[in-house]
Amino acid sequence: MLLIRCPYCQQTLPELEFTYAGQAHVARPDAANKQISDEEWRDFLFIRTNVKGPHYERWRHAHGCGRFFNAVRDTVSDRFLITYKVEDPRPELSDLLEKSE
């Protein structure tokens, strides 16, 4: 069972309270202002980093505050390096790895 810290509730709670919501920081192409190719749509919709190691991802505290937040989790050990609010900037991986040593 994963234990996940909700950055809004400031509590560490069991995985059952949360739903996984895929890779974080995937930006939608700016279709209003320019022509988007099929390949760009494919990359936005379907291509994922699927990284083996630290993974930027979204979670939702579905059975708590109901809010989405971001996290960095190592997909080999399943250990969370950090969880942070949606409005917070994307943390640098090198800083996180230094802190977690």
Place this chain on the structure above:
Amino acid sequence: MTHFSALSLLKNALTGHKNWDAQWPDSQPKAEYDVIIVGAGGHGLGAAYYLAKEHGITNVAVIDKGWLGGGNTGRNTTIIRSNYLYDESARLYDHALDLWDGLSQELNYNVMYSNRGVLMLAHNVHDVQSFKRHIHANRLNGVDNTWLTPQEAKEYCPPLDISASARFPVMGAALQRRAGTARHDAVAWGYARGASQRGVDIIQNCPVTAIRRGPDGRVTGVETARGFIGAKKVAVSAAGHTSVVMDSAGVRMPLESYPLQALVSEPVKPVFPCVVMSNTVHAYISQSDKGELVIGSGTDQYTSYSQRGGLPLIEHTVAAICEIFPIFNRMRMLRKWGGIVDVTPDRSAILGKTPVPGLYVNCGWGTGGFKATPGAAHTLAWTVAKDEPHAINAPFTLERFATGRLIDEAAAAAVAH
């Protein structure tokens, strides 16, 4: 190498089974091959076997980071069926089923394919309508599938509770009679033996760290833990690790890797005659020839390479089984494990060429790759040998995610499969 027969069995029985030969040598890598296959699971070994047998290409190596058949081939719940909704999938999985039928004879290796039938339970009006649609679609594609009333389902599978008071009442079931199970390890071993007999090298405990390309973009070989190995063609069949390997060739894949768990009970006498699946409650169960109940369900919710998965999913799975089969609620579970499955956005496989010349891929089988083993291997070998798609794998391209011609089994089954 020994040809297995009643006579060879008898002969070896008389000498206490001490004189059986090794079934395949543990090969050392050569400097170069015509074809390298990354991943020694059933799909990869099978592709090597068909390359050698049907296309005469024997200068082939199958390379794996672990031991042969130690990934998802050895971790799945061994269910075989072909009752998929869409034409493309029905053709591919039914091709596999045709090959399963004669596989033991073909390989001279008992893969214990048992067409005991797969029964898919309908618990509500939506299930009934959707399964009947599947049955009609299957019949139009020449795939056997029959609708059973609750009474007929109970006759086929006596442990089933069809009483009106059941938590999830059975309103009928779809039965594919040709479907069933096989011995997963034996499939890998049989293909390994057959490929090795024809000159294929099987290189174990040798992780492939990168795919190398020449200045013209063509594949030149692979970097491994034992150094560079040259190859004219490389086929990646690495399940959950496919996107990691493909990334090194500069090809980004529409894949996400999730843990899929399964568990077995302690062995008991024969009690369960077929495979039962319930998409609504979401679990599936069969009994192995050793007597263990083999149980599985969906993937964990988060991507991971940990080959573990979490206990909440096991609890959900066992709860579902106990609801459908209350007679099993005092069975003790013996082991649980996880494998890493590579899931595509439309839940259909990717099987064929890639933008890189000389590089082929067989991946995205998600939670249901075992059943496709012979079909995937057979058509992958064709594509690698001829550098063109086989009629059956032609729709399963990587390009479909840009063109939009998806094969949306995800929507058809409403569960990962």
